[in-house]
Amino acid sequence: MRETMWGLALPERPAPRERVSFWLAISVGIGVVSGAVAVAAGIRAWSGVGLLVGGVLVAVGIVSPRLTARAYRAWDRLARAYGGWAQRMILRLCYVTLFGAAGLGRSRLCLSRREAGGTTWMARETLPPPAYRNQDESSARAVTTRGWISATMEWARRAGEWWAIWLIPYLALMRLLDAALGPQAGGEEPPRGIYTLY
């Protein structure tokens, strides 16, 4: 995966300077929030409050590196939990609003089983080999040369399902969150001791 500056999950193997940066960011952030609370509370020396709180936190981090290491791990867990929640929420919003609207508008897409106990599997014809990255009716050329956004738009045009273009921002957000969470632990290869059958 390409290294990016943006990410929810913190670097899994932080260098010492990254842990220091993390703690500084947390200290500054809490200092700013403290200053804002002081402003809201009508305290004149709000900047002093922010500086004091931030400064104390920085000092605590210097005195106790163990605390910063724990805070780092806790924050990482919290960020990952947020990322998972955000992905679920966005999927839910997409389903309720976009698919709900498409369903009301009598989309030709099969959005639910036609009959009780039925199947949504659809028979397909053989496609050209390059199209197997995306087995819908979009042309192989669109999929392989112009990326998934073009392919989705072309599919929407060909199918007459223009509403599906609105899937693109949801998919982009999901993609962004997925990248921001990084590879899942143990996701690179099967766990040791698992006897694979492939």
Add this chain to the structure above:
Amino acid sequence: MISFLRGVIASLASVVGLAGALLVMLAGAPFWAVGFLTRLSGKIRGGRVPEALPWPELLQFEPEIGWRNRPRVDGYGDAQGVVYRITTDPDGWRGHVALADADVVVLGDSFAFGHATDDDDFFADLIDRPRIKAVGANGYNMVQELLWLERLADGIRGKLVVWLAYYGNDLYENLVPNLLEYRRPFVRESGDVWEVVTEHVSTDPWPFWEESDFPARLGEICSTTLLSLRAFGAARHLIARAATVCREAGATLIVVGVPEGWQLSESGRRRLQERAPDPESFDSGKPDRALGEACARLGVRFVALGRHLTRSDYLGEGHWTPDGNGKVARLVAEWWTEVRRPADGDVGGSTEPRPQRPEVATPIEGGAR
């Protein structure tokens, strides 16, 4: 027309949905900001997030001993997610002092190697005097360490040799011919005699192996069990051989019992006891006493490190913190001062070892015995 209307309805619904999605994303602003700032430091300071060297790149095969550190490593190691800076000398040992120039040689496993410890925090490099040379590698048992001591015997004359015996796995692994798929020397009992076995050591992967449950093995060793009898018998044999090597080489030997972090807290001792096959006979201080008595019989000084360290001197992954490294460095300096003869001055050790003073371990305070 229907398609158009469907698009209009979907557009209106999506605007609402995307507004909600935007709020969801904004809720994560602190996480995005902290993640960005944490990564930014690496860029600003001209560095990138260090990639830890995988285990095989830190080690190489060594006949008879199994493996050794690669020489002239300049990179990063990984201790369960904590990346730390490592450099090794032309012989593969850490620390900036050459063996020939050292006053003290610290022999051991990953503790002597400084696993999970940055070069800047490594005990061997924290003090100017005595000059400490650490001879250790990840995963070593005491047999491998003894074999190195025998190989380096010509270079330890007049020096203090501090041998770290880690209870977490050394006592058990002295009896085991492999570490995962890597072959290693071990000791076996033939009749009443213990012998070091090396003939199986090669680069071929060991065919049958599994990851050991070290806490369970330590619990077993701390109890009245056959494994306990064998583990301490093997350790006695190895210490006796090391004492002979040091005596003949004109060096002073101190054996240091390094406790597993769990042994230093009430809850940790309880967890070990729960894993012992016979919890009734579990005694967390047993390794200290057994090794202390063995050393006393041999006239070798023994130090129970558990009397000097606390649980907070250990990282969660099991090795010493920077503070723990600092304590060990100061202790080594104290021992060196104690064994030096006044006539030696400040320029090195004696050519003849001072009569060795046994220090029988006292039990670690508190906890199950």
